[in-house]
Amino acid sequence: MRLHLADLQDPKWKSHEGRWTNGESWIEPANVSTVIMEVNDDQAPRVRVRVKESKRDEADFVAVTMEPGHARLTAGVFGTAPLYLTEKAGRLHASWDLTLLRPYMQAEHLVPRVVARTLTRQHRYTSETLFEGVYRLTERATATFTPSGLSIHYPEPSEHVLQPRTLRPGVDPLTTLDELLTDVIRQTPTATGCVGVELSGGADSGNVALAVKAARFPEVYSFGLLVGGSTGKQQSLRRRALVEHCGFPDTATTAMQHPPFCAGGVRDLRKPHDPAGAFYQEAFDVVREQAAARRCEVMFTGSGGDEINAHHCRTQAELPTPEPVPWLGKKTIRALAEINEHLAPMPVLPVPTLMAFGMHNPGFLRAGIWPVSPLAHPQIVRFMEQLPHEHKRGKALFRERIRRTGLPDWVAAPAEPENFLAVLEKGLRSYGLPVLDDMLKESILVDLGYVDGKALAQARTNADSAPVVPDLLCDVLALEVGLRSLV
Numbered sequence: 001m002r003l004h005l006a007d008l009q010d011p012k013w014k015s016h017e018g019r020w021t022n023g024e025s026w027i028e029p030a031n032v033s034t035v036i037m038e039v040n041d042d043q044a045p046r047v048r049v050r051v052k053e054s055k056r057d058e059a060d061f062v063a064v065t066m067e068p069g070h071a072r073l074t075a076g077v078f079g080t081a082p083l084y085l086t087e088k089a090g091r092l093h094a095s096w097d098l099t100l101l102r103p104y105m106q107a108e109h110l111v112p113r114v115v116a117r118t119l120t121r122q123h124r125y126t127s128e129t130l131f132e133g134v135y136r137l138t139e140r141a142t143a144t145f146t147p148s149g150l151s152i153h154y155p156e157p158s159e160h161v162l163q164p165r166t167l168r169p170g171v172d173p174l175t176t177l178d179e180l181l182t183d184v185i186r187q188t189p190t191a192t193g194c195v196g197v198e199l200s201g202g203a204d205s206g207n208v209a210l211a212v213k214a215a216r217f218p219e220v221y222s223f224g225l226l227v228g229g230s231t232g233k234q235q236s237l238r239r240r241a242l243v244e245h246c247g248f249p250d251t252a253t254t255a256m257q258h259p260p261f262c263a264g265g266v267r268d269l270r271k272p273h274d275p276a277g278a279f280y281q282e283a284f285d286v287v288r289e290q291a292a293a294r295r296c297e298v299m300f301t302g303s304g305g306d307e308i309n310a311h312h313c314r315t316q317a318e319l320p321t322p323e324p325v326p327w328l329g330k331k332t333i334r335a336l337a338e339i340n341e342h343l344a345p346m347p348v349l350p351v352p353t354l355m356a357f358g359m360h361n362p363g364f365l366r367a368g369i370w371p372v373s374p375l376a377h378p379q380i381v382r383f384m385e386q387l388p389h390e391h392k393r394g395k396a397l398f399r400e401r402i403r404r405t406g407l408p409d410w411v412a413a414p415a416e417p418e419n420f421l422a423v424l425e426k427g428l429r430s431y432g433l434p435v436l437d438d439m440l441k442e443s444i445l446v447d448l449g450y451v452d453g454k455a456l457a458q459a460r461t462n463a464d465s466a467p468v469v470p471d472l473l474c475d476v477l478a479l480e481v482g483l484r485s486l487v
Helices: 005-009 098-104 112-120 173-186 203-215 229-246 281-293 330-338 351-366 378-386 393-403 421-441 453-465 473-486
Strands: 002-004 014-016 019-022 025-027 035-043 046-053 062-067 070-075 084-088 091-095 142-146 149-153 194-198 219-226 250-254 298-300 370-372
Touching: 002 005, 005 070, 084 098, 084 149, 091 098, 098 473, 112 330, 112 473, 173 203, 173 378, 173 393, 194 203, 203 219, 203 229, 203 298, 203 393, 219 229, 219 281, 229 250, 229 421, 250 281, 281 351, 351 370, 421 453, 421 473, 453 473
Parallel strands: 194 219, 194 298, 219 250, 298 370
Antiparallel strands: 002 025, 002 091, 014 019, 019 025, 035 046, 046 062, 062 070, 070 142, 084 091, 142 149
């Protein structure tokens, strides 16, 4: 989207080749079939634009209200793919794809506390991004654009159920969860009925897959990453059992063939990408390409399952103590004192889920696929907040739901859940260390004082003889490569 304030004086919006245009200004929805854009200019010069799913009668994903000399953008609660915004010379630029704002990003103008959060894994949900003047529109937040510039206004904190409640006699929480989950999935719009399911073999994606099966879409495909090793063998068996139970045509990808920094991946090719993107972007890019090749309009994911099963009081949750990072530069160390400044208020959905959406979901939109995470729907979140803890401990309710389908206990409650640690080690050892060698010769982060070059060189020396490459190196390498791809 680009809005020129001068065009708002005389709004004459017209539809042209998928865009709404008015003078120098234009608005274009993401190229996914399930999302629609509604333009209401009945009260001109006041014009309102809404972007929402075509079927759901719920809050907008984003709404834009334009009047002479003034524009206001407001995000909904879902945060599926947040908007990024910046202002330059009386023009507002916005996109769900951070890379499209490249002309307005400069390495010399990074936000120190955001760099510090990224390098130490102390990520925070906030309107701030790595780049000065480029903002994220967090859930329910409002961006106001006037001749004075661009400003972001946070909403009031969302209200939540702070303590579990007692179930009424005779209530079966599993039946309630089943009905809620199936109903949320059935609400998802699709023109052709062709959908995909991310199926890892775990309880979260397994429960989503079972509900997708019950929703009876005309065409459903499952996709997943196999992590390899002894853990991966068990994961593969669990996936196969779930796939056969659901009857989905399945595509499994060996993640070890597409580890971080691998040859031919987004980082190796230096394609523009979000520096704060997912560690395993290369592998998930393959999954997204496979889903696009199957012409899936929607991808259902198990995101949010960990968060809604967590047991803590939202007002007193303590963040884990971060692991020490020995190569932090003086500028980063100073900025650590500010990492908790300017945070967004309590959202409707869990914070880690929203942050994962921001890293993971833009890749789906680039592939023309709309990502849907049913476990993070507000109805499911609120139900799980009220649920007594014994039903959430160890994901007990989720695992019981899988058992009731007749699947064995080793599928419902695996002794050794899958993880990507072996994939990360392969990526760092085979591809990351050469990137580090290049970084020691020339580095944005070292030159700007965010990373101590001598300490990083020592870490490189130590890595050669270490049985496992320190996984914290992935953070600094991914940030460096991502910054280079944009600036």
